Each structure stands twice: as C-alpha cells, then as structure tokens.
Amino acid sequence: MGSTAHHRAEGVGRRDLIKRSAALGLIATPGMGLLSACASSGGDGQDKAEQGKKTAKNPLGVNDTAGLEFVLFDGGFGKEYAEDAVKIYEHDFPKAKVRFAATQKIQSTLQPRFNQGTPPDLIDNSGAEQMDMGVLVGKNQLADLTALLDAPSYDDPRKKVRDTLRPGIVEMGQFDGDPVWILYYAYTVYGVWYSQKALDSLDAAYPETWDDMLALCAKAKKRGIAGWTYAGKYPYYIPFSLYPMIGKVGGREVLDAIDNLEPNAWKHPAVKACFEAYYELYKKGYILQGTPGLDHIQSQTAWAKGKALFLPNGSWVENESANVIPPDFGLAVSAPSGLDASDKLPFGTIWASGGEPFIVPAKAKNAEGGMEQLRIMLSEASSKNFTAKVKSLTAFNGGTSGITLTPGLKSGVAALEKAGSNVVNPRLQDWYVQLQKEKIGVSGLGEMMAGRLTPAEAIKKIQSFADEAAKDSSIKHYKHQ
Amino acid sequence: MRHGKYRFIVGFLALPLGLYALFVVWPFIQSVYYSFTDWTGLSPDFKMVGFDNYERMLDDGIFWKSLRHSLLFALVLPVVTLALALFFAFMINVGGRRRKGGPAISGVRGSAFYKIVYFFPQVLSIAIVSLLFAFAYNPDSGAINSLLRGIGLDGVQPLWLGDPDLALWCVMAVLVWSTVGFFVVLFSAGMASIPAELYEAALLDGANRATTFFRVTLPLLWDTVQSGWVYLGILALGAESFAVVQIMTTGPGGPDYSTTVMVLYVYQKAFRDGQAAYATTIGVALLVVTLAFAAIVMRLGRRERLEF
Numbered sequence: 001m002g003s004t005a006h007h008r009a010e011g012v013g014r015r016d017l018i019k020r021s022a023a024l025g026l027i028a029t030p031g032m033g034l035l036s037a038c039a040s041s042g043g044d045g046q047d048k049a050e051q052g053k054k055t056a057k058n059p060l061g062v063n064d065t066a067g068l069e070f071v072l073f074d075g076g077f078g079k080e081y082a083e084d085a086v087k088i089y090e091h092d093f094p095k096a097k098v099r100f101a102a103t104q105k106i107q108s109t110l111q112p113r114f115n116q117g118t119p120p121d122l123i124d125n126s127g128a129e130q131m132d133m134g135v136l137v138g139k140n141q142l143a144d145l146t147a148l149l150d151a152p153s154y155d156d157p158r159k160k161v162r163d164t165l166r167p168g169i170v171e172m173g174q175f176d177g178d179p180v181w182i183l184y185y186a187y188t189v190y191g192v193w194y195s196q197k198a199l200d201s202l203d204a205a206y207p208e209t210w211d212d213m214l215a216l217c218a219k220a221k222k223r224g225i226a227g228w229t230y231a232g233k234y235p236y237y238i239p240f241s242l243y244p245m246i247g248k249v250g251g252r253e254v255l256d257a258i259d260n261l262e263p264n265a266w267k268h269p270a271v272k273a274c275f276e277a278y279y280e281l282y283k284k285g286y287i288l289q290g291t292p293g294l295d296h297i298q299s300q301t302a303w304a305k306g307k308a309l310f311l312p313n314g315s316w317v318e319n320e321s322a323n324v325i326p327p328d329f330g331l332a333v334s335a336p337s338g339l340d341a342s343d344k345l346p347f348g349t350i351w352a353s354g355g356e357p358f359i360v361p362a363k364a365k366n367a368e369g370g371m372e373q374l375r376i377m378l379s380e381a382s383s384k385n386f387t388a389k390v391k392s393l394t395a396f397n398g399g400t401s402g403i404t405l406t407p408g409l410k411s412g413v414a415a416l417e418k419a420g421s422n423v424v425n426p427r428l429q430d431w432y433v434q435l436q437k438e439k440i441g442v443s444g445l446g447e448m449m450a451g452r453l454t455p456a457e458a459i460k461k462i463q464s465f466a467d468e469a470a471k472d473s474s475i476k477h478y479k480h481q
Numbered sequence: 482m483r484h485g486k487y488r489f490i491v492g493f494l495a496l497p498l499g500l501y502a503l504f505v506v507w508p509f510i511q512s513v514y515y516s517f518t519d520w521t522g523l524s525p526d527f528k529m530v531g532f533d534n535y536e537r538m539l540d541d542g543i544f545w546k547s548l549r550h551s552l553l554f555a556l557v558l559p560v561v562t563l564a565l566a567l568f569f570a571f572m573i574n575v576g577g578r579r580r581k582g583g584p585a586i587s588g589v590r591g592s593a594f595y596k597i598v599y600f601f602p603q604v605l606s607i608a609i610v611s612l613l614f615a616f617a618y619n620p621d622s623g624a625i626n627s628l629l630r631g632i633g634l635d636g637v638q639p640l641w642l643g644d645p646d647l648a649l650w651c652v653m654a655v656l657v658w659s660t661v662g663f664f665v666v667l668f669s670a671g672m673a674s675i676p677a678e679l680y681e682a683a684l685l686d687g688a689n690r691a692t693t694f695f696r697v698t699l700p701l702l703w704d705t706v707q708s709g710w711v712y713l714g715i716l717a718l719g720a721e722s723f724a725v726v727q728i729m730t731t732g733p734g735g736p737d738y739s740t741t742v743m744v745l746y747v748y749q750k751a752f753r754d755g756q757a758a759y760a761t762t763i764g765v766a767l768l769v770v771t772l773a774f775a776a777i778v779m780r781l782g783r784r785e786r787l788e789f
Binding site: 117140441 | 622731737755
C-alpha cells in the first residue's frame with residue numbers, strides 16, 4: 001500500500017486517507033455535542049396511575065400504591081429538607097415507593113424526559129440549569145396546581161392551602177389566566193443589605209431618602225469606605241433594590257407597565273429619576289473601585305470585609321456568604337431608600353417573592369402524589385424545619401415562632417412586617433429571562449453603573465430592548481392580571 | 482490486488498465509520514432538520530416553519546456579533562499561539578548559544594525545565610484555568626491589579642473582564658496561555674526529528690538563528706504546523722472558547738455583548754431561552770463557518786512535502 005508520494009498512482013494513499021479523515025473530523029467535531037442527546041422520538045407516556053379514594057386524610061385522592069418520583073435541585077438549600085418531607089410522605093403512604101433524587105443538573109437530566117413524555121412527578125426546577133417556565137407552560141407541559149391550593153391544609157382541615165401562603169405566591173405561579181402552574185416554596189426578600197455595625201460606626205441609621213443616602217456615602221468615602229458595590233459581572237442584581245425603588249417612587253403601575261412591555265414604560269419620570277439617582281453613585285465615586293469586574297461572590301466578599309456599605313441582593317446572601325461574613329457583622333436588610341417625601345408609596349416598600357419553583361408535569365404518572373408531597377412541605381412543621389435548616393423563609397405564612405432566627409433572617413422578617421401590603425413583585429426575571437439578565441441587566445444597567453452610558457442613553461437602550469421583546473413572536477408574552 | 486486493498490480498508494473502517502455515522506453524521510442531519518421547525522427543546526411537539534429561523538438569524542444583531550467574535554477567535558488564536566509556540570520550541574531545541582564541547586545544535590540554558598513549565602497549563606482543565614484567571618482579573622483584589630499596585634502603578638487599574646474593550650482580549654489571552662504549551666511540546670518533537678546535519682550544514686554556510694528558523698526549521702515542520710492550525714481552529718470555534726467565555730465573562734457574553742461567541746449563543750438559546758430550533762439554526766451557521774475554515778486551511782496549507 002502506498003505510503004509516500006511515489007505511489008500516488010495506486011489510489012488512496014495513507015497520507016490522503018489521513019488528510020481526508022482529518023478534514024471530516026474537523027467538520028464534525030463542533031457539531032457533535034449539539035444534538036446527539038436530543039431525539040424527537042418517544043411515546044406519549046399515558047400510563048398514568050389510577051386515582052385513589054379522596055378522604056379527609058387524603059384530600060387529593062392519591063393512589064396509595066402508586067410510586068412517586070421527586071427530583072430536587074441540590075443547590076444552596078441542600079436536600080435535607082426535602083428528604084425529611086419525603087419521610088413524612090412515606091409514613092402517610094407506607095405502600096408507595098418514593099424515588100427521590102437531588103441534582104444540580106436539572107435541565108440536562110430532565111429535558112430529555114420531557115421530550116420523551118415521561119417526566120417525574122414533582123420537580124424543583126431551579127438553579128443555573130432551570131428549564132424555561134414560559135416554554136413549559138406555553139407547551140402545556142405542566143399540571144394545574146389549583147387542586148392543591150383548594151385542598152385543606154395539612155395542619156388545619158378548615159383552612160385551604162391557598163390561605164396559608166404568603167402574599168404573591170399564588171400570583172407568581174400564574175402566567176395568564178387562572179391556572180397556577182408553579183409553587184414557589186422558598187420566600188426571598190430582596191433589598192439593600194448592609195452591616196449594622198458599619199452603620200453604627202458612622203453614627204448613621206439606614207437612610208430613607210436619596211439625599212440622606214448620598215450624605216452617608218460621602219461620610220463613608222471620607223473614611224475610605226465605598227458606599228455601594230454590586231455583582232458587576234452579573235448586573236442583574238442591581239434591580240433587586242432599583243425596581244422596588246421605582247415602585248416606591250412612581251407606584252406599582254410603573255412596574256406593571258414595565259412587566260407588560262408597554263410602549264414607553266421605561267420613559268416614565270420615576271424610572272428616569274431612579275436611574276439618575278443610581279448614576280449619581282457612580283459619578284460621585286461612591287461605587288467600590290473595580291466593581292464592574294467583580295462577580296457576585298467577589299462583590300459579596302468585598303462588602304463583607306467592610307470595603308463597601310451597601311449591596312443589592314436577596315436573602316440567600318446570608319447563607320451564600322456565611323463563611324466571609326464576620327460574626328459581629330450585624331447583617332441587616334432594608335427596603336430601598338426613596339427619593340423624597342413625594343414618593344407614591346411609603347418607605348418600607350420592598351420586593352419579596354417566591355424562590356425554588358416546584359412544578360408537577362402534566363404528563364406525570366402520579367401528579368396527585370406530587371401535589372400531596374407539596375402539601376406536606378407546606379405544613380407548619382416542614383416549613384419550620386426548612387427555615388431552621390437553611391436560614392430562609394418559606395411560602396408558608398408564619399413558621400418563624402419558636403425557632404431562633406439568624407440576624408439576616410430576623411431582619412428580613414422585620415422588613416416584611418414593616419412593608420405590610422407594600423410588597424412589590426416585578427416579573428421580568430421570570431417572564432423574560434434574556435431581556436432581564438442579558439439586555440436590561442448587562443447591556444443597560446451594567447453599562448450605566450460602569451459609567452459607559454448616561455441614564456438617558458441607558459433608558460433609551462432598555463426601552464428599545466423592551467420594544468424588541470414585545471414584538472418578538474418567538475417568545476411568549478404575559479400581562480399582569 | 483487493487484480489489485483486495487479496498488476490501489481491506491473497508492473491513493477496518495466499517496465499525497468506526499458506522500459509529501461516526503450514528504453519532505456524528507446523523508445528529509448533523511437531525512439538527513439541520515430541526516432548524517426548520519419551531520421546536521422548543523422542552524416538549525415533543527413542534528411544527529415546520531420553513532425558513533423563519535434563518536430569516537430571524539440574519540436580522541439578529543447578537544448573532545452577527547457572535548459570528549464576528551468567533552471569526553476573530555479562529556484567526557487570532559492560531560496565529561498568536563502557533564507563533565509563540567514555534568518561537569519557544571525553537572529556542573528550547575535549536576536556538577541556544579553554542580557551548581564548548583557540546584553538540585552543535587542545542588537549546589537555551591535550562592531548556593528541559595522550560596519545556597515542563599510551558600506544558601504545565603495543559604494538565605489543568607480549561608474550567609479550572611478559567612476560574613483561576615477570573616480570580617486574577619478581579620479588579621479589586623486580583624493578582625494582576627495587585628501587582629500593578631505593588632509596582633506603584635496605582636493609577637492603572639483596568640477593569641479587565643468588566644471593560645468591553647479589553648474583555649475579549651483577556652479571554653483570548655487565557656486560551657493562548659493554556660494551549661501554547663501543548664504546541665511547544667508538539668513542535669519540539671517535530672524539531673527533534675529534523676536531522677542535525679541539516680542544521681550543521683546551514684551553520685557552516687553562516688546562517689544565523691532567524692535564517693535557520695525560516696529556511697530549515699519551519700519548512701520541515703510545515704505539516705505539524707498545519708495540523709496545529711486545524712486543531713486550534715476547532716478549539717477557537719468550539720468547546721474551549723465556550724468554556725472560557727461562559728465561565729469568565731460578564732453576563733456571560735458581555736459586557737454589552739463584547740465577548741459573546743457562536744457556541745455560547747447556541748447554548749443560551751437552546752438551554753436558557755427554550756428555543757432549541759433557533760439554536761440549531763445558529764449551529765448550522767457554525768457548521769458553515771467551520772467548513773469554510775477547514776477548506777481555507779486545507780487549500781492554503783497545500784505544499785509539496787519535503788522528504789528527508
């Protein structure tokens with residue numbers, strides 16, 4: 001067989017063979033990972049479990065011999081709380097076999113199963129690999145949880161489950177119309193996080209107006225402390241304090257208009273005033289040097305070390321940064337400062353909403369079992385267990401008495417009490433992920449806070465992103481009810 | 482005899498080609514098919530939509546940005562990496578000063594040590610390398626800015642990954658750093674197989690280092706350089722560029738789309754936005770780019786091989 005140029009006449013030489021196969025390989029490699037896992041095959045998976053008998057103890061009519069499959073996102077909250085709840089299910093239905101799995105790879109393990117029509121019965125669809133809720137709902141992949149919400153609660157048969165939940169939880173589970181597709185189990189308080197100790201050392205209380213905020217930042221700057229820092233690489237953390245501020249200054253309607261992608265929603269004077277207020281932090285040098293290059297962990301660490309006073313974040317920060325927050329830090333959260341007394345809503349207006357979205361797939365074999373497992377988790381005992389173990393509130397309204405709360409959690413509960421009914425719940429981050437994170441967050445707010453866009457330019461840019469999203473027929477659109 | 486030879490080749494190739502068809506060619510055909518649907522990736526129902534996805538892609542500003550960055554990657558990364566690797570390999574193997582009593586051809590002092598040092602990044606996974614550099618680029622307390630402060634350059638504190646003008650170069654620098662070592666070793670092996678007499682003859686004729694490199698080393702190493710080029714092109718268009726951009730950059734893909742690449746955009750559309758069909762459309766565009774790249778490299782690289 002030919003091996004060098006002399007033998008070319010004999011046909012396929014070794015070198016040509018190698019060259020050609022190398023060329024083929026080059027063509028093939030990039031595409032390889034693309035779709036090898038996906039296949040449109042798969043049956044309908046219509047072998048659903050028969051319904052059991054509805055009784056007072058079993059209001060959802062769970063088939064007590066049917067198996068239950070529960071897939072949990074194994075993230076910041078761990079898996080122990082869910083394992084404890086599974087034990088209760090197994091106790092209540094001793095004949096049922098429960099398959100419980102905890103993973104961080106929600107989408108890569110479950111997407112193929114949705115495509116095959118054989119999803120598990122209960123999923124905590126959370127984390128970096130969250131499956132797009134809008135698409136799941138739009139393609140009728142989820143079961144309506146209304147039956148669960150109207151069932152008597154686990155603790156008190158006279159009270160429906162829906163009446164035991166915190167404000168906003170049921171609405172967040174709706175997309176358009178009445179059905180409730182998602183039950184958010186954790187309850188997150190967003191706002192401005194700070195160290196009480198640092199404020200005490202500056203003889204200051206948390207500033208309620210923007211003038212006070214700027215004055216405090218000026219005072220801190222003299223001592224070499226920056227006023228603010230934020231997750232510069234993920235600037236979609238800025239809205240955690242900016243959006244409720246917009247709501248406070250201009251009223252809920254402004255935020256609703258933004259969520260509804262209404263024309264010129266971002267051009268509202270309240271939006272402009274708040275953008276300008278934040279931009280002033282940059283212009284006066286109150287933002288920690290280098291912030292636009294920090295990720296969330298790095299910014300939280302700088303803040304915990306006392307390099308900056310304020311940080312827009314959510315209540316998970318206490319758990320996430322537990323190893324860098326000093327014991328005498330006095331972690332606290334406040335609702336965002338407003339502009340002045342003319343604001344539409346009082347100081348204390350805060351963003352709080354559900355986290356850890358639990359879903360029951362429409363094609364689940366034992367959907368009733370999945371809902372029953374959720375009903376168990378929404379009992380007072382399970383809720384307390386969650387709060388005690390992972391330092392976070394749950395969707396269950398209450399469940400904080402009788403257990404010791406950590407400083408951040410305690411401050412979050414106090415902030416919620418102060419807010420009363422003034423809890424806002426902007427929906428961009430669950431309705432339009434790309435718009436919120438990549439466009440508004442990174443390309444709009446991130447650029448403005450790094451000083452590369454003026455507030456007017458940022459608003460113009462964001463409005464055009466919102467208009468594009470409103471016109472984009474490839475994404476599903478939602479409206480506040 | 483000729484007949485038997487083909488049967489021989491086919492016998493050897495049937496199994497690998499079968500596997501190749503099943504796991505490579507078939508997914509390709511599938512993804513081209515999906516690019517004409519409205520498949521979300523999250524449900525088994527979809528319908529055909531004709532060229533809608535392609536029309537949308539041509540109007541998509543982010544797609545064009547990612548294409549531009551991917552092309553830049555495929556162009557700059559091989560040039561810089563191969564040039565550096567050739568230089569290092571030459572200095573390690575050939576470029577040394579002649580020492581008394583030693584061989585006529587040798588590397589610079591300590592070349593064995595350098596060879597190991599250059600190869601070192603190769604043993605780290607690209608994910609770890611990216612994380613390490615994400616720390617180093619931290620403008621507040623990262624190694625680079627701390628070093629700048631340490632030598633008195635307090636005024637020079639770039640935002641690195643936070644600066645749209647710098648971010649893409651920062652990412653490329655990481656890829657160069659992590660891949661150059663492999664090519665140093667590859668080229669060193671290639672240079673070792675060049676007969677010493679050729680160098681000695683060149684030296685007798687009074688050739689200096691540069692002449693030796695361009696007249697002797699490079700022509701004899703051309704095949705290796707060419708395969709290195711192809712390999713780096715795959716790296717730059719494919720998985721490695723995805724890993725560094727996904728792990729290190731703002732957003733990822735930012736700030737303000739300054740680092741987004743085609744593979745990242747495919748991933749985001751398929752797995753974040755639930756638009757798998759559109760993602761496969763971008764995948765098809767990536768396929769076209771890769772084919773074009775392969776064709777260009779193969780054509781430019783065609784040279785008569787020197788026998789020695």
